[in-house]
Amino acid sequence: HLSGVALPEARKARYKELKSELSKLTTKFSNNLLDATNAWHKLIAEEAGVAGLPESSKGMLRQAAEREGQQGWRISLEFPSYFAVMTYADDRALREEV
Known part of the structure; x- marks a missing residue:
């Protein structure tokens, strides 16, 4: 021991x-x-895909996409992104994927 x-x-x-x-x-x-x-990341093109998330979380995901030269909402497994999706996203399939 x-x-x-x-x-x-x-x-x-x-x-x-x-x-x-x-x-x-x-x-x-x-x-x-x-x-x-x-x-790992997922790009959501339509705002309906991030339904349920607070505006602050949507803004964070939009900024993440813009930093990568993308349009839409970029979800990653980094905690702020992960937590927002797992806590607030209406889309069950999205939560399961993340």
Whole structure:
């Protein structure tokens, strides 16, 4: 329990290897998750697609689209966008997709 302090020497080395491997895999998983989160987006062309969202959220999504040279409302998995859609969007299919 105490980071392998009570283990025999041979097992301490193995414990250290496993702990190092777990650390590397944890970092890789976090990086992959971040990459996937940043890669996903959905562009909504019609305002009806963002029905139910507060005007402030619609404005944020419109600005996100404009920053990318797009027209409409750009939804991403970044928290402000995600939270607005999951909390307020009338479109159940959109919430399920996000």
